[in-house]
Amino acid sequence: MNENEMSRILEYVRSLSFDLEKLREILLANLVLIGEIPSPTGEEQNRIAFLEERWAEYGLLDCATDELGNGVAILPGQKGDSTILLVAHADTPFALTEDHTYSVNSSRVFGPGVADNSLGVAVLSSLPLFFEKLNIQLQSDLCFLVPVRHLDQGDQEGLKFFLGNIKNPVDAAIVVEGAQLGRLNFRSMATLGGKITCQINRRISQESAINVLCHVVSRLNKMDLPQENHTLLTLGAIEGGVSYKYPARNGELKFQIRSNSGQTIEKITGVIYNILDDIALQPGVSAHLTPIAHTSSGGLDSSHPFVLAARQIQATLDIVPQDSIYSPAISAFAEYNIPGLCIGITLAENINYLDEFIEIEPIMKGVAQLIGILMAIDGGLRCKTSTTG
Amino acid sequence: MQNINNWLKSNTFHHSQFKDISRLVEEKEKQGVTISLCIPTLNEEKTIGKEVVIFKSELMDRYPLIDELAVIDSGSTDRTLEVAASFGADVYLSADILPEMGAKRGKGENLWKAIYQLKGDIIVYVDADIKNIHPRFVYGLVAPLIYRREIKYVKAFYDRPLALSGQIRPSGGGRVTEILIRPLFSLFFPELTALVQPLSGEYAARREILEKIPFPIGYGVETSHLIDVYSEWGLEALAQTDLDRRVHRHQATRDLGKMAFGILRVFFKRLKQREIVECLPELPTLLRQFQAKGEQYEQIVYEIFEEERPPMIEVDAYCNQH
Known part of the structure; x- marks a missing residue:
């Protein structure tokens, strides 16, 4: 991707969070509806079923669960000659018996798993509609994956199963976590x-x-x-x-x-x-x-074009970068030599405790960041690069 | 009894029958009807945000089922109105609507003023204290009115157990329903016993009905509606929808006593109006409850008027507006 194209994306992203604000309630409603479906590791089927219904309604192709129970759907691109994988894990560390009631005030959403990772899943459920409303169409196919059995003892089983069995090659991957906004992980320890x-x-x-x-x-x-x-x-x-x-x-x-x-x-x-x-x-x-x-360790170098583009987009949106470049979320992609990034959508506190909450105000900036990175990768895929192990 | 059995079969629904919302919207648009959602509030900042977000996003933005989403507030001292407005609800102070009629405190007052303030041909009322709010709380109540023109008033009930064994199970309402309302209905209006939860706070009705019935401003509004609609339009005008489960605040027994007192005043008034009971004395407005303090018992007296607002159609300002 040349500098002019990147400048155009940065210009677009600047106005994007304003346009996205009008769609905020769609995301918040999906967040509450998804978050209130208990989804402990190994029992994610109800959450996946909800997502599939949403994706089917938005006209995504191949909405299905695979043998392990992962939710998968495809939003076809204009050319469809490459595939970008968007991932948000379905499970939360809260048992079925916990009270999964969410509450919303004018600045925060409270509820178990709201940041990790109901918000990530809600973004994946809302994105096809956002693309439609904002007239965005990528050149690449966008593959939505909500893997099961990801956390703790699940050991990313759903994601590893998917990557190990997918027939068409994946050219790039973005892992969407609810928090924290500003993270940009591209290596795994x-x-x-x-x-x-x-x-x-x-x-x-x-x-x-x-x-x-x-x-x-x-x-x-x-x-x-x-x-x-x-x-x-x-x-x-x-x-x-x-x-x-x-x-x-x-x-x-x-x-x-x-x-x-x-x-x-x-x-x-x-x-x-x-x-x-x-x-x-x-x-x-x-x-x-x-x-x-x-x-296992691996991932992208700091000078990888996807990393540089993501940093530029974060800077354009005044997103304060977080220190660590490492996340276990990158590990599976490194193993399969797929360039992968992991980003967060908003700010959150008390993550993995019952009084977990997220801030509403930064959410659409986080979504704008995701769309910008997708557009940059979509352009950047024309000059493919590889990962280092 | 035959009528009750027939009615239970034909006019009792489950929300899952109506989950195809796009079909419902299509039918609504074909009929050219408009729908207003009214959420009456008093200090509900903890739950109102979620209700507005879910209803606006799912039933206005995603499917244009409701045309208007309004919060009518009795004078909250918390941030209820601010939170509701921040997510796009129209917010009104009950006292600012029809100010020439004065301001009275009570949920029924908000429901009554909604008829004046809101524009819909159908008004659906949903309480603000529901923790497990879901779009079904609206579409489940509105759908029978859209699909069956003879139905005029739809009441919610909550009955889905976690597992269905096929065996007989008790099905009913809360404490006030089972020890007050159902015995009273059995004695005086037996057909109304078919309503599983006559006191549920969620219902939808056609404007043509709502504007013609009086509104008690307090606890008796749900009971009075059922008696008045039944008396004027018959059991066939009523329907009920099972909305599965409702998680909300649990009320103390003492508060239920106040509710029962208000309901009884409304109920006896209707018995008298319909000359079902003769020589009813003037009913006092004081409820007496007791509490123990050490070895002393002391009386607590509450004054509960259970005033009623007249049918909206009798209000000049409403007639001029419509």
Whole structure:
């Protein structure tokens, strides 16, 4: 794509968020209707069914669920000689039994999963109508994918299944997350998400599983994490025991290690197994590591045309860029050598808690950003580039 | 009883029968009727935003089923009107409508003033405190009026259990319905017992009906409507639609006592008007409830007038406007 074309896109994007404001209620209504359909990992079928109904109504082609339950539809482009994949995962980390009622005031929408990722899904459900109302037609086919079994133990299963089985090649991919506006992820780190479970045999030991997990935490924190490849340990969740008056019989710790280097992850995993072996030397105490999710490192370089175009579009819309270029969302695309970006639509807080909320005001700027990037990629596809692993 | 059974078969619907909204819009446009949605409010800032967003987007922008979406407010002290207006609803203070008629406080007052203020041939009323709001709350009530011209007033009920075993299950309304309204209807208007939830706050009606019936301004408005429409146009003019499930605030028993008192005043007034009961004394307006404080019991007295607004057709300003 030449500079003139990019200037034209930037000029268009500047006025786009104003035009999109008139369509704001369509997106908010879809957000509430989608968000109030519970969609825990592995039970996303009702949310997918709603989407398919919407897409079919907007005249999208091949609206279907694949064997795994992913929702897929195609908006044909004028030429259709290339395909851009738009992805927003269907699942949320909230059980069917939680209260999924959303509420809306003049500046915010509240509800479990509203940012992660009901808003992303709502954008995918509304975009075909926005294109129609704004008379936008891409040259490339736009493939909408709402994958299932994405989060935590789902380990992006739906997305990996789709990429592993799709017949037509995908030329570029954009992952749409509800938050945060300003993110632009184009590389993935190697990660290991894991669960350490500890069990005490009461016939042999009166030890508390909580003490054991504390010991594990202490050893994990003392590990030497190589800084040169940005290795990080996150202790995400811990639970154990049933009562205040008895030593806990079992406990569970969930964590993630991230690094630029897959070898570092392998090495640290070995260290964790050694720690657990040491602990298991105590009579009646056992501790196990169960891997939850893996990703491998890879993605685009900072100088990739898609990245540069996305940065220009964000700057044009006065979107404040966020620091990290890494997201596990990119991992599957890196594995299949598909250039991929991950962006956010608005600002949010308390993500993955029941009091999660999003800000309404920036939403249409986030959507304008998405449309701008799509247009830039659509033009840019004429000079194809590849990813680095 | 035969009439009730026939009516239950022919005039009881489920919202899923009407989910083809584009067909409904087509039929509405063919008939040339207009539809206004009225949401009466009093301090509903937590739920009003979602209702307006869903109805405006789904039933005005996506499908042009409703022509007007209005919030009529009794004087909220929270941000109800600001939130509703920010999502595109027309907002009105009840006191500003027909100011020469004065301002009275009560949901029925807002519903009555909506007949003057709104333009639709059909008016659909939906309460603002529904947590699980969905377009079915409107299209499920409007559709019987569009598809069946002889139906004039459609009432919502909520009855879909999570699993249907095929066995008999109790089907009914809330506490006031089951221990007050249904016994009263059984005694005096047996055919009206066929309405599963006579007190539900969601209903749609033709203007030609609404303008001809009086409106109690408080708790008795739903009961009075059913008696008045039934008495004038018969059971065939009524219909009911199952809207599945409604999640809303639970009311304290003491508040239900006030509701029951208001309903009884409206009910007895109609018995007297129709000479069903003779020698009814002048009914007091005071409801007495009790509360314990230590070992002392004390009386709490509420004054509940249950005033009524006249049929709108009798108001000069309305007749001049129409």
